[in-house]
Amino acid sequence: MIAHHVLFWLKADTTEAQKEAFLGGLKSLENIEVVKNFHIGTPAPIERAVVDTTYTFSLILFFEDLAAHDVYQVHPIHKAFLEEFRVFFEKVIIYDAN
DSSP: OEEEEEEEEEOTTOOHHHHHHHHHHHHHGGGSTTEEEEEEEOOOSOOOTTOOOOOSEEEEEEESSHHHHHHHHHOHHHHHHHHHHGGGEEEEEEEEEO
């Protein structure tokens, strides 16, 4: 199993309508056939020194194996998401774990 966790910091001038469109783009990634489990989130209201709540959206995807992860990376839906929405990213951090 591969966990693919992506944290997105959107630009400060991103409008609410653009955030809604971005969220719709994230949701489209669930339609990629190699995605086993899927979760989109926003920072939880937890105040602890070790918890980072500065990001805008969190996306966690689970894949059966590394080969499935590799299929996801080049999938047309993923590529379309990046092409349309990367202009909104100020920062992105990805954590992959097996």
